[in-house]
Amino acid sequence: MFGAIAGSYDLNNRLHSFGRDQAWRKHAVRAAAIKPGDRVLDVACGTGDLTEWFARTAAKEVIGLDFTRAMLDVARQKRTHNLTQEQASKVSYVEGDAMALPFENESFDALSIAFGIRNVAEPKRALAEFHRVLKPGGRLVVLEFDRPTWFPMRQLNDFYCGWVMPRTASLIARDRSGAYRYLPKSVGTFLSRTQMEEATALAGFRDVNSRALTLGICICYRAARV
Numbered sequence: 415m416f417g418a419i420a421g422s423y424d425l426n427n428r429l430h431s432f433g434r435d436q437a438w439r440k441h442a443v444r445a446a447a448i449k450p451g452d453r454v455l456d457v458a459c460g461t462g463d464l465t466e467w468f469a470r471t472a473a474k475e476v477i478g479l480d481f482t483r484a485m486l487d488v489a490r491q492k493r494t495h496n497l498t499q500e501q502a503s504k505v506s507y508v509e510g511d512a513m514a515l516p517f518e519n520e521s522f523d524a525l526s527i528a529f530g531i532r533n534v535a536e537p538k539r540a541l542a543e544f545h546r547v548l549k550p551g552g553r554l555v556v557l558e559f560d561r562p563t564w565f566p567m568r569q570l571n572d573f574y575c576g577w578v579m580p581r582t583a584s585l586i587a588r589d590r591s592g593a594y595r596y597l598p599k600s601v602g603t604f605l606s607r608t609q610m611e612e613a614t615a616l617a618g619f620r621d622v623n624s625r626a627l628t629l630g631i632c633i634c635y636r637a638a639r640v
């Protein structure tokens with residue numbers, strides 16, 4: 415399903431978020447508080463947008479991991495076009511599963527996942543893996559969609575994401591896989607903000623907090639590895 419929309423994924427993201435998707439990613443990078451020499455893992459990296467933002471920091475190495483090969487193919491093509499040679503040299507892409515990360519314990523200083531945790535079959539299992547591969551004191555940053563709590567915005571968002579976006583995005587992508595019908599539905603069935611915070615704490619993280627972005631359309635979760 416995600417392979418079917420890889421080619422138009424970036425275009426649909428920009429159009430249907432009115433460009434806010436990149437602002438959310440920049441916020442996530444700031445929340446990760448990258449230090450010189452840090453090693454960063456971007457899980458469910460898709461076409462590499464967030465991975466590239468991390469490559470522009472003082473990080474020493476940035477690895478983007480995704481389950482969908484077609485997404486990674488796009489990410490690899492973009493790397494040399496969007497980044498300087500020095501930035502691109504930091505980045506590598508790996509095909510893999512968020513629930514069984516192919517890395518040793520305590521390998522990374524920071525780990526991110528943007529708009530991907532709700533697509534994992536067992537989010538709690540993925541959170542346990544994130545805890546395993548982060549070093550003590552390592553930072554976890556999660557971006558995920560939510561339904562705004564303010565009633566007028568909630569109604570507008572539900573109409574836009576439930577009716578307008580699936581149709582226009584599918585037309586742009588020429589998609590028959592049903593990806594853009596699935597994606598908005600997955601937001602409504604995912605963990606609530608409180609449940610997500612609780613699941614993160616149960617995975618062993620401390621200082622778990624969250625911040626609503628763009629009137630609650632997106633939530634940025636941040637936590638630290640004990």
